Amino acid sequence: MGLRVSRLFSWMMRAAWSWARRSAEVRHGSRAARRFAGYGPGTSIAFPTATVFGEPWIELGAHTLIGADITLAAGMLPGLDLGPRPLVRIGDGCTIGRGSHIVAHCSIEIGDHVFTGPYVYITDQNHVYSDTEVPVGRQWPVDDPVRVGSGTWIGANAVVLPGARLGRNCVVAAGTVVRPGDYPDHSVIAGVPGRIVRRHDAEAGWIPPLRPPGDRPDGPHPSRPGGACPGGPAAPQG
Numbered sequence: 001m002g003l004r005v006s007r008l009f010s011w012m013m014r015a016a017w018s019w020a021r022r023s024a025e026v027r028h029g030s031r032a033a034r035r036f037a038g039y040g041p042g043t044s045i046a047f048p049t050a051t052v053f054g055e056p057w058i059e060l061g062a063h064t065l066i067g068a069d070i071t072l073a074a075g076m077l078p079g080l081d082l083g084p085r086p087l088v089r090i091g092d093g094c095t096i097g098r099g100s101h102i103v104a105h106c107s108i109e110i111g112d113h114v115f116t117g118p119y120v121y122i123t124d125q126n127h128v129y130s131d132t133e134v135p136v137g138r139q140w141p142v143d144d145p146v147r148v149g150s151g152t153w154i155g156a157n158a159v160v161l162p163g164a165r166l167g168r169n170c171v172v173a174a175g176t177v178v179r180p181g182d183y184p185d186h187s188v189i190a191g192v193p194g195r196i197v198r199r200h201d202a203e204a205g206w207i208p209p210l211r212p213p214g215d216r217p218d219g220p221h222p223s224r225p226g227g228a229c230p231g232g233p234a235a236p237q238g
Contacts, residue, residue, distance in 0.1 A: 036060060037086045045070060046098070053078040057104075059086040061112065066090075067098030074104050091150065096120070106143035106162075111150030117174060122146060122160040144180060 026032045026045040033039040035055040040062030045052070047068060054074025066072065074087040087104040090096070091112035098118045102108060105125040124146045127136050144163035148154070152166055155174030163180025166172070170183055173190035183189060186200035200206050 040064065040092065045072070050099075054080070054082065054087070054104075057082045057086050058088040058090075060090050061092035061094065063092055064090055064094040064096075066096045067100065067118065069099045070096065071101040071103060073102070076105065090114075097156065104146075105141075107145035108148075109146070110148045111152070111168070113150055114148055114152050114154070116154040117156030117158070119157045120154050120160070121158075122148070124162045126162045149185065 025047045026049075028039055028041045028043050033043075036058050037056055038059035038061075040060060042063035043060050043065070045066040049072075050069045051071045051073060057074035058072060060066075072088070075082050087106065088102060088108050088110075090102075090110045091114065093113045094110060095115045096102070097116045097120060100116055100118065100120040101122070102110075103121075103123045103125070108122060108124050110122075125141045125143050127141050128139050129136055131139060142162070145165075146160060146162060147165045148160070149166050149168040149170060151169035152172070153170075154160070154172040155176065157174055158172045158176045158178065160166075160172070160178045161180055164178045164183070165181070166178070166183045166189075167185035167187060169186050171188045172178060172194070173188070175192065176190050176194040177192045178189055178194045183196065184199060187196045188198040189195065190197045198206060198208060198210075
């Protein structure tokens with residue numbers, strides 16, 4: 001009897017959780033969506049969220065999908081008056097991966113059709129270490145606006161630091177720490193600290209040039225003849 005009750009309770013919990021994931025997301029037109037500065041049609045924030053506050057200073061475009069366990073915040077604490085304009089703007093057609101953090105105190109602008117992997121961290125505020133006698137966490141932080149250009153892809157676990165300004169159609173490799181500064185359109189940024197490892201020029205093409213398929217320093221991958229993906233067409237053999 002006890003085992004049957006336990007199984008029934010487990011089934012009920014799974015069913016309730018599945019219903020919540022399907023039905024409790026924040027959708028356009030809902031009461032939760034109306035708290036935002038802007039919330040475009042077709043946009044949703046998946047359930048469950050981690051931390052969301054400062055909605056009157058967060059503006060989301062149309063057909064943007066924000067994953068579960070997201071931290072989306074404007075300001076230090078809920079209930080603050082942050083002024084007349086939004087601090088976070090996320091454009092149309094974006095996808096923000098689950099577990100990501102977008103935390104604004106000054107200005108974070110994310111363009112249209114920006115895609116991120118999971119657990120990406122974007123912030124416009126950082127602590128300083130100007131006084132070596134005071135704990136870092138007690139020193140007043142510094143703000144610097146962040147901009148992510150339209151069409152950019154940011155890989156999993158990347159960090160975009162205050163003052164970073166990414167151009168259009170950039171790629172940020174997984175795990176990269178993007179430092180403050182300007183990154184031109186069509187840049188590929190990788191590493192810790194991040195640097196431009198490849199960029200595209202309208203006349204010269206990719207700099208440095210892309211390697212042809214199968215042209216690896218150690219030769220083709222042993223499980224992928226000619227460098228092709230398993231199950232896909234093999235690269236031309238010389």
